[in-house]
Amino acid sequence: MTDKATTLILFGATGDLAARMLLPSLYGLHRDGLLPPALRIVATARSAHDDASFRAHAHEALKAHVPDSFFDEDASAAFLERLSYVTLDATDGAGYQRLAEAVGPSGETAIFLSTAPSLFKPTIDNLKAVGLAGGHVRLALEKPLGTDLASSQAINDAVAAAFPEERTFRIDHYLGKETVQNLLALRFANLLFEPVWSSNHIDHVQITVSETVGLEGRDDYYEKSGALRDMVQNHMLQLLALVAMEPPSHFDATAVRDEKVKVLRSLRPIRAEETVIGQYGAGAVGGQPVPAYAEELGRPSGIETFVALKAHVDNWRWAGVPFYLRTGKRLPARRTEIAIQFRDLPHSMFAGRGANAAPNRLIIAIQPEENITLELMAKQPGLDRGGIRLRRVELDIEQADAFADVRRRIAYERLLLDLIEGDPTLFVRRDEVEAQWQWIDGIRAAWDQAGLTPRGYGAGSWGPSAAIALIERDGRSWND
Known part of the structure; x- marks a missing residue:
């Protein structure tokens, strides 16, 4: 752990x-007293502002995006005093020399770089040039x-x-979400789950990231990325790695990330027939008509707005367990979840009495609501004469209820605080x-070799019918 910035x-x-x-x-961290008292925030962008006009801009952003119950004018004013601005x-x-002068002879400095990737190298070169x-x-x-x-390696080399x-x-802002971090706690702080967390007891895993929105003005970016690069390459593979990783020896950056990378290197190359890609056509989402992509x-x-994959982690723990991934735009609901499907009972004592036992399932919902649901079989109340009746029941751990006394934080609060404090555990x-x-x-090479092109699907549906197949x-x- 390095010194705080x-x-x-x-x-x-x-x-x-x-x-x-x-x-x-940053306002939330400030109000909760989690930022170092002396921390200064030097903001920069192309827009022409001085300190006062940027603080006015930031004040409007806080009023628009901080919940009314948490926004406080006095706290906001004190937070805004931390801000200065360099065009x-x-x-x-x-311009970087002006930035260096504004920073001054600082101790530890943290930089949050949110710019177009094409600007990474010149920005880093100029930062280095001014110290x-x-x-x-x-x-x-x-x-x-x-x-x-290749392009990722070029960026990493420049950095x-x-x-x-x-x-x-x-x-990867998903790693700042409470339920994603709770996945580690669920697996490694409970003896109940780890002994059954393998191919011996798990039939398959589903990871779904569905969006109801379309392009939202991101035309240029999305045409270069598509669903595979936009969602699968980062968020969904990080979720898969957290589900599949071996227990780290310690909760620290090296141990956690060592285990994640072992999973990623164990992913079996996918054949074209194990994937489905689609592009949404006109339809209706939430009862409102929407145009085609x-x-x-x-x-x-020819870019894909939907992708479904059948992945395999080729190691001892997960041999034979498929990981089904799907993500897409203009789907019926906004949802991010992990569904762990356990195996069928090897033998049911109730089968001869007309009762069917469904497999247990653990569902970890990440958004829009964060909660964990364990589906179990229970006897349906009643004086059953022809045989016991079973019904699936849910044990719900809703974050909002279980931790009602704790404020729900934006994922970036955790990541910004870890950056300021120098803890890289939840970074990639x-x-x-x-x-x-x-x-x-x-x-993508398999797609090109097979000449795969996106299938059409109606906006408001769960993607092409081939994804169901x-x-x-x-x-x-x-799990729809």
């Missing part, structure tokens, strides 16, 4: 991410970190030229990123 430099400070997530997160064009070296790199500075990078293994790996914090984009496109290491890209590149031909069903 005394200065946080926030690139992209006038952007949407800063307004919705970063500034409200900076990331490609203009002269804002090296042993007293740590750097956090927002995705996307490349579009394939490594100025920042050592132990001072490089690659962000190509209509939103304004031109025909270079070998993780590159193992993810290597697997993703293999999928992908899992049902194995005698299983999606």
Whole structure:
């Protein structure tokens, strides 16, 4: 653990991410007394502001995105006093000298870099040139970190030229979510689960990340990424790694990330027939008509907005257990969840009495609501004469109820605080990123070799019918 930062430099400070997530997160940490008292926040972007006008901009962002019950004018005013602003064009070296002067002779410095990937290298080169790199500075990078293994390696090489790996914090904001972290607690703090967490007792795993939205003005980005790069390469593979990893010896950055990368390197290359890709057409979501992807984009496109995969982790623990992944835009519901399906009973004593026992299932819901549900079989009340009647019942651990006395935090609060304090446990290491890209590149190569193109699906549906067939031909069903 390094010393706490005394200065946080926030690139992209006038952007949407800063307004919705970063500034409200920093305000929350400030109000709860978790930021170092002397921490200064130096904001920078291309927009022309001085300190006063940026503070006014930040104040409006807080009022818009902090819950009314948590927003306080006095706390906001004290937080805004931490902020200063430097107008900076990331490609203009002269601006970095002004930034260095604004930072001054700081001790530990943390930089949050939320810019286009094309600006990573010039930004890092210029930071190094003015002394804002090296042993007293740590750097956090927002995705996307490349579009394939080669471009990711180029970005990582540029970063490594100025920042050592132990001072490089690659962000996957899913790792800041409470339920994602709770997955580690569920597995490794409860003797109940770890003995059955293997192919001996688990039939399959499903990971779903579904969105109801379309392009939302991200045309250029999405046309270069598609669903596979946008969601599977980072968020979904991180969730898979947390589900499948071996127990780390300690809860620290090295031990946790060592186990995750072992999983990622154990992923079996996927064949084209183990994948389904789609692109949404016109339809209705939430009762409202929505246009097709190509209509939103304004031109025909071959990019996928939906992908379903059947993955395998080729190691001792998970041999023979498929991991079904699906993600897409314009689906019926916004949902991120992990469903652990346990095996059937080897023998049911109730079968001869007309009662069927369904397999147990553990569902970890990450968004929009965070909760954990364990589905068990129980006797249905009544004076059964023809045979006992069984019914599936749910044991619910809703975060909002179980921890009603604790404020629900934005995922970025945890990540920003860990950056400031220098704890990289919930950030992604270079070998993780590159193992993810290597697997993703293999999928895209299989698509190209098979000439696979996206199938159409109506907006508001659960994707192409082939995605249903992908899992049902194995005698299983999606948890819709």
